Amino acid sequence: MQLLHTIKELRIWRKDKDFIGFVPTMGNLHNGHLQLVKEAKKQTDHVVVSIFVNPIQFGVGEDFESYPRTLDQDIEKLVDVGVSAVFAPEVKELYPTPQVTFVEPSDIQYQLCGASRQGHFRGAATVVNKLFNIVQPNIACFGKKDFQQLFIIKEMVNNLNMPIKIIGVETGRANDGLALSSRNGYLSDAERLQAPELYKILQQLQQAILEGDNNYTNMLNQATTHLNTHGWQVEYLEARSAKTLLPAQVEDKHLVILAAARLGKTRLIDNIEITL
Structure with missing residues (x-):
């Protein structure tokens, strides 16, 4: 080399x-x-x-x-x-x-x-x-x-x-689902244990959409409130068209839910794709 x-x-x-x-x-x-x-x-x-x-x-x-x-x-x-x-x-x-x-x-x-x-x-x-x-x-x-x-x-x-x-x-992940990132090293031990929650929330949103829930605003607001009341500071949690990155519409068949949130001083990002 x-x-x-x-x-x-x-x-x-x-x-x-x-x-x-x-x-x-x-x-x-x-x-x-x-x-x-x-x-x-x-x-x-x-x-x-x-x-x-x-x-x-x-x-x-x-x-x-x-x-x-x-x-x-x-x-x-x-x-x-x-x-x-x-x-x-x-x-x-x-x-x-x-x-x-x-x-x-x-x-x-x-x-x-x-x-x-x-x-x-x-x-x-x-x-x-x-x-x-x-x-x-x-x-x-x-x-x-x-x-x-x-x-x-x-x-x-x-x-x-x-x-x-x-x-x-595809995103590389630790065994507990946390997206691999150089900034994960900034997390304290307690924060590292909590960090996989962000991906779990994305998976729950994915499942709800696959089951037919298309009230994106309501479900994203509820998820944001949950995270904010459990130690996170959500910067954004949004459903977008994976093709255009514009806000998701009911007719979109390929979506991506994107999130950025701080846990302590560490800013984490993650996303999950959904094909309907």
Whole structure:
């Protein structure tokens, strides 16, 4: 496995490679990330994983400085799953001058997670665009846990005519159902025990909808009240069309229920898809 720190090194490595899979990450890798790598390996000759904590997708007061950076441990995990190359640039490598050119996603960027994280999706789309230009992959794998991000990246690739197939990979979960996330490490022991409740609520909503309940507003309000009275601070809990990410209508046949909530100081996100 090659460890590459500069764009020049990556492009030299890439030059004689054919079919490339790509997994962009911010490091602190867990089994969810490794699932993305394994999916990419099924479909390509070589897999590149980037490890880069992207400053322009963090807002004021967010955890950019404290975000866990565990490069040595990450490399060990990637060697074990047979990654061909790791691209781990410094900030000055990707942003040698102030960034004045950005990818501006659709208005979906201001909803859901974007409502409280202004500029987040613009920053994420911009860095992914940079990484696509550098790596020039044939496919790229993203986790469905970040459903809104996956939607925005697919939209960007389609709108900008990029010759890249975007693959959404099912959310990796702990045995108790908690969606795997680097931020799970922020949870206290007591909070970690409580955290799977968010996914259980999503499963209950899924079951109710599959059984014919289409009063989405009422059921989501009840679930939100339950969480808020049991130690959570719900940021949003919404039913959306999985195709458009617009608010769900009764006639929609492919839905996604998306949630973001804080447990203590830790912000958790999750979602569940429903096909009627």
